Amino acid sequence: DQQVKQNSPSLSVQEGRISILNCDYTNSMFDYFLWYKKYPAEGPTFLISISSIKDKNEDGRFTVFLNKSAKHLSLHIVPSQPGDSAVYFCAAASGTYKYIFGTGTRLKVLA
């Protein structure tokens, strides 16, 4: 049973435009959400996070939105750059400090 889902395996966006990556979760006990970026042959690196008490968190070009009623979060990248091309994972955590990841979305930013 996949508790964290990323239903879009891939996404292509033109350079300078907005990239929107989506993530859904099923476990209402999750209270912290994170996004990671992964380049080939490297470990994932942390991008941005949000607590369940917030509905938006912004860090430079990256903004994460959380809709608790829909159990949905999204990552917005504006403007998208070629260096943003990578696999993006969303993750969720609960009080046990278990971090559960989604299946990932491969973003390709076209120059």
Add this chain to the structure above:
Amino acid sequence: DAGITQSPRHKVTETGTPVTLRCHQTENHRYMYWYRQDPGHGLRLIHYSYGVKDTDKGEVSDGYSVSRSKTEDFLLTLESATSSQTSVYFCAISEAGKGGTYNEQFFGPGTRLTVL
């Protein structure tokens, strides 16, 4: 960069043999994790540790065991490797946040394991 190393970085082994992967950290973080990454499945949690000698199962723990005898080392053992355990294995660490909050995980570079 967080000080996390994984060894070996690459390993090829045969079905039925035992395999141990090592994760070593220099950050003194409390929590350590083992994940596997497979196409179509993303990152799946195998086991994690919340302190020395304290471990718990993740989503895909069957066929794997772990041990943590020191804060800095977290070992993942495949008692009898199978071809379905061919994967890229990532170790991660994190520290508890203050007042019950969370911190992000830091990941190691990964170990590519092939079971023939």
